[in-house]
Amino acid sequence: MVAIIMGSDSDLPVMQKAADALTELEVPFEMTIVSAHRTPERMFRFAQSAHERGIRVIIAGAGGAAHLPGMVAAISPLPVIGVPVKSSNSIDGWDSILSILQMPEGVPVATVALNAARNAGILAAQMLATGDAALLGRIQVYKKRLEAAVLEKAARMEGDKPPRTDS
């Protein structure tokens, strides 16, 4: 249902986090390397046919001159979530962020924060959940767990405070 693609195997340590989020939310996905610069024809074929294979959302990660998400969005009718990767050829990450974020009107890429592949996985699941009540329920449970984790940390922090002396 989701395709996770990345420009290089060197992006995998970051992009694996998208796969982990989808696994936790029980969303089927495929994952592979598609390089806009090194395998342009493969990129074209992938983007032209992904929707015909049952893919409904594409997560695309790339670093440096990160053209993969935007080019896939130019070709495919599917929603594309872009993950800017701070790669070895990236100056400081801004190059990847701006390459993916600053798309022209008419060709959106939903860009997450630098290296934020986990958020890309969650966002893809949320898109699919708009038409899937069971998945929507799993996302609600996930959000409740996030809330419980923060409340537990808050309680621990408050418990660690020295007693107030001003009253």
Ligand code: RP5
């Ligand atoms: C980008 O160049 C890739 O997405 C990767 O982030 C970066 C470096 O690729 P390698 O030289 O490590 O293959 O196209």
